[in-house]
Amino acid sequence: MPRFEPHPPRRPALIAGASSGIGAATATLLAANGHPVALGARRADRCEEIAAGVRAAGGEAFAHPLDVADSDSVKAFVAAATEALGDPEIVVSSAGDLGAERVHELDAEAFAAQVQVHLIGAHRLVSQVVPGMVARRRGDVVLVSSDVVRAPRTRMGAYVAAKNGIEGMAQALRMELEGTGVRASVVRPGPTMTGMGMGWGAETTAEVLEEWVKWGLARHPYFLKPEQVAAAIAAVVATPRGAHLTLVEVQPEAAVERPR
Numbered sequence: 001m002p003r004f005e006p007h008p009p010r011r012p013a014l015i016a017g018a019s020s021g022i023g024a025a026t027a028t029l030l031a032a033n034g035h036p037v038a039l040g041a042r043r044a045d046r047c048e049e050i051a052a053g054v055r056a057a058g059g060e061a062f063a064h065p066l067d068v069a070d071s072d073s074v075k076a077f078v079a080a081a082t083e084a085l086g087d088p089e090i091v092v093s094s095a096g097d098l099g100a101e102r103v104h105e106l107d108a109e110a111f112a113a114q115v116q117v118h119l120i121g122a123h124r125l126v127s128q129v130v131p132g133m134v135a136r137r138r139g140d141v142v143l144v145s146s147d148v149v150r151a152p153r154t155r156m157g158a159y160v161a162a163k164n165g166i167e168g169m170a171q172a173l174r175m176e177l178e179g180t181g182v183r184a185s186v187v188r189p190g191p192t193m194t195g196m197g198m199g200w201g202a203e204t205t206a207e208v209l210e211e212w213v214k215w216g217l218a219r220h221p222y223f224l225k226p227e228q229v230a231a232a233i234a235a236v237v238a239t240p241r242g243a244h245l246t247l248v249e250v251q252p253e254a255a256v257e258r259p260r
């Protein structure tokens with residue numbers, strides 16, 4: 001008798017923030033790997049387009065509106081996805097957006113709004129999905145964090161605070177889940193070319209990048225593709241039972257230099 005039951009053949013995955021970037025790429029890859037996927041974001045039409053693409057490729061996908069800043073919306077998303085695909089075996093928290101303000105220039109409401117989406121939004125998903133996973137004695141929770149936890153950046157203080165909150169919560173959650181069969185993992189992307197920060201405007205972007213260079217943060221100009229972060233998330237959830245990828249940081253590889 002094996003110490004761990006293998007993963008079941010059908011593993012529905014709920015993806016929050018699936019209308020763009022890392023969430024969209026994760027939904028597409030998990031579907032290609034055979035998972036039924038539920039895509040949620042505020043732009044439900046974009047989720048539906050991606051879901052239609054998955055179905056056209058022979059996969060199983062469901063789209064539903066989701067605002068992780070609203071508890072009722074999270075409840076409705078999880079209930080509808082469960083009804084459509086069955087009990088969730090995987091939940092991926094990838095919703096978020098980013099301002100470019102300095103901490104002391106943000107008013108309390110704007111600061112709280114970022115924490116609402118990034119940190120409390122992740123907790124809303126956990127509180128809706130994890131109790132069922134614990135009862136079923138299995139499941140994967142993937143919280144998308146950021147390398148700003150290891151190396152904070154200027155002009156995103158509320159985000160840095162929220163991502164540190166996510167990793168603190170994930171550590172406590174992992175301890176509490178020990179022995180339940182439910183794995184809580186953190187995936188920490190470095191700079192990734194997505195919709196994030198695209199609303200800043202050229203002047204702000206140039207200013208922010210200059211500050212990051214000053215702090216030694218933009219050491220080479222390469223960005224990850226969202227598909228590369230999705231590959232890490234897919235690896236985390238595909239890890240056979242008995243092992244647990246607790247924290248995976250993904251960085252863009254620098255260009256290969258010619259030997260001197």
Ligand SMILES: NC(=O)c1ccc[n+]([C@@H]2O[C@H](COP(=O)([O-])OP(=O)(O)OC[C@H]3O[C@@H](n4cnc5c(N)ncnc54)[C@H](OP(=O)(O)O)[C@@H]3O)[C@@H](O)[C@H]2O)c1
Nearest residue numbers: 017019020021022041042043067068095096192194195196
């Ligand atoms: N890009 C990077 O360099 C980078 C680096 C490290 C970590 N990350 C993290 O990666 C995750 C995904 O971001 P991304 O880079 O893929 O950016 P993105 O392309 O802008 O995607 C963000 C997703 O979050 C959704 N979203 C935003 N607010 C939401 C809300 N209140 N409720 C539900 N969904 C919401 C957006 O959809 P709607 O607008 O349709 O709701 C979108 O689907 C975020 O947690 C981000 O912090 C990104």
